[in-house]
Amino acid sequence: xxxxxxxxxxxxxxxxxxxxxxxxxxxxxxxxxxxxxxxxxxxxxxxxxxxxxxxxxxxxxxxxxxxxxxxxxxxxxxxxxxxxxxxxxxxxxxxxxxxxxxxxxxxxxxxxxxxxxxxxxxxxxxxxxxxxxxxxxxxxxxxxxxxxxxxxxxxxxxxxxxxxxxxxxxxxxxxxxxxxxxxxxxxxxxxxxxxxxxxxxxxxxxxxxxxxxxxxxxxxxxxxxxxxxxxxxxxxxxxxxxxxxxxxxxxxxxxxxxxxxxxxxxxxxxxxxxxxxxxxxxxxxxxxxxxxxxxxxxxxxxxxxxxxxxxxxxxxxxxxxxxxxxxxxxxxxxxxxxxxxxxxxxxxxxxxxxxxxxxxxxxxxxxxxxxxxxxxxxxxxxxxxxxxxxxxxxxxxxxxxxxxxxxxxxxxxxxxxxxxxxxxxxxxxxxxxxxxxxxxxxxxxxxxxxxxxxxxxxxxxxxxxxxxxxxxxxxxxxxxxxxxxxxxxxxxxxxxxxxxxxxxxxxxxxxxxxxxxxxxxxxxxxxxxxxxxxxxxxxxxxxxxxxxxxxxxxxxxxxxxxxxxxxxxxxxxxxxxxxxxxxxxxxxxxxxxxxxxxxxxxxxxxxxxxxxxxxxxxxxxxxxxxxxxxxxxxxxxxxxxxxxxxxxxxxxxxxxxxxxxxxxxxxxxxxxxxxxxxxxxxxxxxxxxxxxxxxxxxxxxxxxxxxxxxxxxxxxxxxxxxxxxxxxxxxxxxxxxxxxxx
DNA sequence: CCAGCTGCCATTTTT
DNA sequence: TGGCAGCTGG
Numbered sequence: 033x034x035x036x037x038x039x040x041x042x043x044x045x046x047x048x049x050x051x052x053x054x055x056x057x058x059x060x061x062x063x064x065x066x067x068x069x070x071x072x073x074x075x076x077x078x079x080x081x082x083x084x085x086x087x088x089x090x091x092x093x094x095x096x097x098x099x100x101x102x103x104x105x106x107x108x109x110x111x112x113x114x115x116x117x118x119x120x121x122x123x124x125x126x127x128x129x130x131x132x133x134x135x136x137x138x139x140x141x142x143x144x145x146x147x148x149x150x151x152x153x154x155x156x157x158x159x160x161x162x163x164x165x166x167x168x169x170x171x172x173x174x175x176x177x178x179x180x181x182x183x184x185x186x187x188x189x190x191x192x193x194x195x196x197x198x199x200x201x202x203x204x205x206x207x208x209x210x211x212x213x214x215x216x217x218x219x220x221x222x223x224x225x226x227x228x229x230x231x232x233x234x235x236x237x238x239x240x241x242x243x244x245x246x247x248x249x250x251x252x253x254x255x256x257x258x259x260x261x262x263x264x265x266x267x268x269x270x271x272x273x274x275x276x277x278x279x280x281x282x283x284x285x286x287x288x289x290x291x292x293x294x295x296x297x298x299x300x301x302x303x304x305x306x307x308x309x310x311x312x313x314x315x316x317x318x319x320x321x322x323x324x325x326x327x328x329x330x331x332x333x334x335x336x337x338x339x340x341x342x343x344x345x346x347x348x349x350x351x352x353x354x355x356x357x358x359x360x361x362x363x364x365x366x367x368x369x370x371x372x373x374x375x376x377x378x379x380x381x382x383x384x385x386x387x388x389x390x391x392x393x394x395x396x397x398x399x400x401x402x403x404x405x406x407x408x409x410x411x412x413x414x415x416x417x418x419x420x421x422x423x424x425x426x427x428x429x430x431x432x433x434x435x436x437x438x439x440x441x442x443x444x445x446x447x448x449x450x451x452x453x454x455x456x457x458x459x460x461x462x463x464x465x466x467x468x469x470x471x472x473x474x475x476x477x478x479x480x481x482x483x484x485x486x487x488x489x490x491x492x493x494x495x496x497x498x499x500x501x502x503x504x505x506x507x508x509x510x511x512x513x514x515x516x517x518x519x520x521x522x523x524x525x526x527x528x529x530x531x532x533x534x535x536x537x538x539x540x541x542x543x544x545x546x547x548x549x550x551x552x553x554x555x556x557x558x559x560x561x562x563x564x565x566x567x568x569x570x571x572x573x574x575x576x577x578x579x580x581x582x583x584x585x586x587x588x589x590x591x592x593x594x595x596x597x598x599x600x601x602x603x604x605x606x607x608x609x610x611x612x613x614x615x616x617x618x619x620x621x622x623x624x625x626x627x628x629x630x631x632x633x634x635x636x637x638x639x640x641x642x643x644x645x646x647x648x649x650x651x652x653x654x655x656x657x658x659x660x661x662x663x664x665x666x667x668x669x670x671x672x673x674x675x676x677x678x679x680x681x682x683x684x685x686x687x688x689x690x691x692x693x694x695x696x697x698x699x700x701x702x703x704x705x706x707x708x709x710x711x712x713x714x715x716x717x718x719x720x721x722x723x724x725x726x727x728x729x730x731x732x733x734x735x736x737x738x739x740x741x742x743x744x745x746x747x748x749x750x751x752x753x754x755x756x757x758x759x760x761x762x763x764x765x766x767x768x769x770x771x772x773x774x
Numbered sequence: 775c776c777a778g779c780t781g782c783c784a785t786t787t788t789t
Numbered sequence: 790t791g792g793c794a795g796c797t798g799g
Binding site: 229 | 782783784786787788789
């Protein structure tokens with residue numbers, strides 16, 4: 033039986049082929065970094081189709097990001113190129129959340145319920161929690177909204193409804209969080225809204241309450257594929273287990289060594305327990321790494337081998353040893369950035385494309401020193417995963433208009449834009465309107481059109497009523513056009529007729545132009561959708577925009593953002609105890625936290641193809657204070673033979689780096705500042721604040737400085753710390769100085 | 775109503 | 790140090 037090799041088998045190695053041709057049944061492909069897991073996954077899908085075991089519409093392929101879903105679809109379609117034809121290929125490929133939303137909407141339509149529920153984004157959720165805490169009279173200092181929100185989300189990750197929370201957890205924070213959780217769910221119901229967790233939880237509930245629907249989907253999906261299985265949470269696991277219960281053809285691809293999202297609910301146990309959860313499961317390892325050269329892989333493997341909770345696999349390099357991992361030792365953060373940039377310039381001289389160079393940091397705060405250095409050297413760079421397009425205020429505003437047009441009872445959207453641009457409808461008017469709406473059981477938008485007799489008692493003035501009516505009429509006018517006009521035209525109409533675009537056009541701040549550009553960009557994105565509802569769904573789920581062309585650039589991003597990417601040269605700065613591994617991970621989650629940090633280190637190292645640099649500084653400015661740093665334990669875990677320590681121009685400590693003294697205090701005793709010197713200083717409360725007063729330094733006593741102010745600030749401000757600005761523009765932070773006197 | 779001040783905070787972030 | 794939300798005084 034020597035049939036001609038199928039195109040999808042071309043170039044696959046033996047272990048990959050085993051994965052592709054493995055028979056039906058539960059299958060876990062443990063694919064290490066750089067082993068071609070997406071290729072293997074798509075080849076298996078192509079194989080199923082080619083052998084007639086499944087049709088495209090019977091395959092459910094789940095990923096975590098829309099980007100991954102898109103890539104999967106594109107690759108699969110590429111393989112299917114010859115055959116297939118016509119029909120929709122892989123019609124069920126997407127994220128967990130989009131699949132959940134799809135199933136829920138489909139079902140709601142079937143039973144004739146409103147299927148147009150709103151999906152709340154992160155900031156909507158935060159605001160809701162905040163409001164609830166406020167109305168429950170809980171001190172935000174003792175229970176920050178972000179924490180409450182986080183706890184609720186983690187419960188949802190585990191598919192726990194308020195009445196399913198284990199009793200010992202209910203007691204946490206005096207049992208108040210659980211009340212907030214209940215109120216939050218009630219509120220979502222009122223708003224006909226769901227958050228991301230609900231999309232899965234409600235799906236689970238649907239499957240439980242209506243077994244015939246579950247069965248329908250079980251029959252429909254003969255084969256289920258999951259990418260990045262190590263990132264699944266409990267709810268996702270339960271969901272998959274239900275859907276796969278009948279056919280049992282669940283193929284998961286993942287790498288326990290790349291699980292770095294535990295903090296947002298990912299359950300490493302899911303992948304570790306796969307064999308137990310799915311009896312008769314096959315586990316196949318992909319261990320041939322095609323990405324990195326030997327020293328890099330050797331170092332990365334050695335580091336990850338220190339972890340206990342792993343299934344274990346041994347990555348094998350397919351290339352030569354290559355260059356050793358280079359260790360860049362630096363004085364402080366700035367010095368580190370300079371040394372890294374020097375190396376980047378060297379790489380560029382060696383014709384390495386800037387697009388192939390990345391700096392991966394642990395925390396975003398590390399980015400600034402690199403940006404400053406890039407600007408100094410005129411090195412083009414890009415930051416990946418910064419402020420997301422759809423999170424920008426101007427975009428969210430227009431989205432709110434569109435949401436209100438699509439769903440007149442979306443009160444959150446109403447609140448956001450009723451006075452944007454300014455229409456003289458301030459907080460007071462909205463408060464009154466809310467009252468009236470509640471009394472009448474109407475949405476805010478509908479309440480605008482109520483009879484005056486219903487509105488007046490709430491305290492609304494005639495002028496405000498008129499303005500509200502105008503606003504409602506405008507939204508109505510848009511709504512009337514929503515199906516007749518192409519979305520792009522509708523959105524443009526909204527931007528113009530609401531006065532929104534004019535508002536920015538007339539704004540003189542430097543960012544106004546960017547905002548107008550963003551609006552134009554948004555219109556372009558609208559052009560790709562044919563329905564308002566479709567676009568809103570996309571926006572709620574996607575939160576991402578493509579594009580960004582231009583010349584070669586160095587990439588700067590967090591380690592988390594780098595997962596799935598690869599570069600010729602990778603820099604990993606800030607490998608110091610406390611930053612990498614991060615102190616918070618250790619204090620919060622102990623050994624579990626440390627192991628996740630180590631996986632993060634492993635992910636970072638395995639992004640590199642040919643050149644890997646690890647950076648480590650002696651001291652770092654953290655929250656305004658200099659701290660001595662110890663090299664990361666992960667550096668010590670890299671075997672010596674894989675490392676080359678870069679020579680350092682100056683010996684450490686040769687130059688003073690820590691906060692240079694403001695002025696040299698004489699040893700010991702107090703000193704009268706000379707008249708000339710003392711007139712040089714002016715004092716402000718914060719570096720980013722305007723200087724609030726000028727004064728003269730009259731006395732210097734060690735770290736104690738006495739200043740006579742021309743115009744004295746309050747005592748409290750002085751206690752809080754201050755800034756002294758030298759006349760040549762240099763400023764010196766000095767919150768560790770004590771200031772007395774006036 | 776908004777600019778400017780103050781207090782508070784400081785990992786990672788997708789859907 | 791620096792970013793942000795919330796408050797307040799002009």
